Amino acid sequence: MKIAIVGCGSRHSMFAQSIGEDYPDKHEVVAMCDNNPHRLGIAAAAASRAGTNGVATYDASAFDDMIAEQKPDTVVITTPDFLHADYIVRAFEAGCDVICEKPMTIDLSSLKQITEAQRRTGRQVRVTFNYRYSPARTQIKDMLASGTIGTITAVDFRWHLDRVHGADYFRRWHRQKENSGGLLVHKSTHHFDLLNWWLASTPTKVMATGQRAFYRPETAVEFGLEGRGERCATCPVAAKCDFELDMDADANLHALYRQAEGEDGYFRDLCVFDEDIGIEDTMQAHITYGSGATANYTLTAYSPWEGLEIRFQGTKGELIHKHIEVHGVFGGERAHAGKDSVWTELHLAGQKPEQIEVPVAEGHHGGADPVMLGYIFDPDNMEPDAYGRASDHVAGGWSILTGIAANLSIETGSAVDVQTMLDTRAITLA
Numbered sequence: 001m002k003i004a005i006v007g008c009g010s011r012h013s014m015f016a017q018s019i020g021e022d023y024p025d026k027h028e029v030v031a032m033c034d035n036n037p038h039r040l041g042i043a044a045a046a047a048s049r050a051g052t053n054g055v056a057t058y059d060a061s062a063f064d065d066m067i068a069e070q071k072p073d074t075v076v077i078t079t080p081d082f083l084h085a086d087y088i089v090r091a092f093e094a095g096c097d098v099i100c101e102k103p104m105t106i107d108l109s110s111l112k113q114i115t116e117a118q119r120r121t122g123r124q125v126r127v128t129f130n131y132r133y134s135p136a137r138t139q140i141k142d143m144l145a146s147g148t149i150g151t152i153t154a155v156d157f158r159w160h161l162d163r164v165h166g167a168d169y170f171r172r173w174h175r176q177k178e179n180s181g182g183l184l185v186h187k188s189t190h191h192f193d194l195l196n197w198w199l200a201s202t203p204t205k206v207m208a209t210g211q212r213a214f215y216r217p218e219t220a221v222e223f224g225l226e227g228r229g230e231r232c233a234t235c236p237v238a239a240k241c242d243f244e245l246d247m248d249a250d251a252n253l254h255a256l257y258r259q260a261e262g263e264d265g266y267f268r269d270l271c272v273f274d275e276d277i278g279i280e281d282t283m284q285a286h287i288t289y290g291s292g293a294t295a296n297y298t299l300t301a302y303s304p305w306e307g308l309e310i311r312f313q314g315t316k317g318e319l320i321h322k323h324i325e326v327h328g329v330f331g332g333e334r335a336h337a338g339k340d341s342v343w344t345e346l347h348l349a350g351q352k353p354e355q356i357e358v359p360v361a362e363g364h365h366g367g368a369d370p371v372m373l374g375y376i377f378d379p380d381n382m383e384p385d386a387y388g389r390a391s392d393h394v395a396g397g398w399s400i401l402t403g404i405a406a407n408l409s410i411e412t413g414s415a416v417d418v419q420t421m422l423d424t425r426a427i428t429l430a
């Protein structure tokens with residue numbers, strides 16, 4: 001398969017490396033596209049393979065020329081979120097299939113464009129929900145789908161982002177809703193996708209609250225950071241700020257972003273306490289599903305640890321899962337937690353709670369990324385996927401609808417009926 005990649009920042013390399021190192025006989029990156037020549041050059045050099053013509057590079061303004069000249073079968077989209085839809089539609093129209101990073105898009109109007117273009121062209125988009133593929137999460141799917149706890153009635157789901165990972169969304173493009181949809185879309189698309197998949201259902205009603213409680217000027221003052229600057233590189237109090245991102249001390253960040261700043265003014269280290277940040281860091285939603293189940297969901301972006309906690313209540317009992325992905329930050333080591341940091345417990349009514357042995361795997365995102373890449377780039381050599389983990393525009397669409405409805409609920413203070421929201425825009429997800 002001939003592949004073109006658009007958006008050559010940090011995430012694109014997962015795809016480029018996997019194609020070049022794991023599947024060189026099956027696929028080839030023939031072209032790359034970015035609006036930043038510096039990052040584009042680094043990406044193309046890294047992806048070029050001996051004995052080939054190398055990787056052709058195109059400025060963002062020449063995306064359509066790239067497709068016409070290089071004739072890729074598939075376009076991988078790893079740009080900022082608000083650009084996904086336009087590239088999906090243009091790739092479809094040019095006869096390509098798409099592999100798109102999450103979230104598929106960020107709002108209703110662009111969702112409509114994608115669904116209409118998909119129907120018109122018959123092309124496919126694969127949204128890369130890597131979390132579905134981690135062995136621990138697949139095991140939960142297996143237990144729920146086989147009726148272990150009976151009919152699922154209620155769920156409590158909390159996701160904690162720590163002060164390193166969480167803070168990163170407040171430094172750059174993610175920090176405005178028009179770029180990312182806010183964390184309820186950008187980040188929660190993973191979590192709401194997991195809920196849709198685990199429950200084998202879709203949301204019907206969403207009521208949410210959200211606030212920026214931590215990444216704001218008052219917190220900087222509380223931490224003694226008066227006189228803070230616009231960005232870490234020039235901040236007079238950076239040395240005493242736990243949130244400093246020193247790009248000059250990190251070879252990768254320096255090469256990819258700091259050296260590229262002059263070309264597009266993309267500063268990767270804006271102050272996380274800025275007044276003009278437009279997204280929330282503390283969000284809660286109450287969701288009703290078509291199956292009848294209900295869920296309480298919490299996302300915070302400044303936790304002292306990173307990971308998830310979930311409890312499923314069912315007619316036969318309870319299933320509990322907790323995964324500490326990262327142990328402590330600040331004043332301690334930020335360490336990726338090991339095997340003993342994943343718990344799954346089954347408590348059937350009338351029986352003692354039982355610890356379930358959780359399978360583990362190597363690789364990013366709890367071993368999820370390599371498995372997902374295998375299914376994308378070499379499906380014939382993988383086990384048939386009994387869990388339906390591949391996600392198309394329908395799953396991609398449903399995964400953002402909970403967050404879009406939650407954003408609307410925060411704005412209006414009312415519960416949002418999801419079907420009414422879709423009908424108002426004449427959006428059909430099929």
Ligand SMILES: NC(=O)c1ccc[n+]([C@@H]2O[C@H](COP(=O)([O-])OP(=O)(O)OC[C@H]3O[C@@H](n4cnc5c(N)ncnc54)[C@H](O)[C@@H]3O)[C@@H](O)[C@H]2O)c1
Pocket residue numbers: 006007008009010011012033034035036039060077078079080081083101102103128130
């Ligand atoms: N699934 C996951 O676990 C995961 C992890 C990280 C990122 N992501 C997703 O990957 C995507 C990229 O994230 P990132 O962290 O690499 O961002 P990034 O900012 O590091 O990279 C984005 C790249 O897109 C380029 N770009 C900007 N405008 C462009 C345009 N008009 N045309 C072409 N290129 C343009 C930028 O120059 C940059 O090189 C996002 O959608 C993000 O949600 C997913």
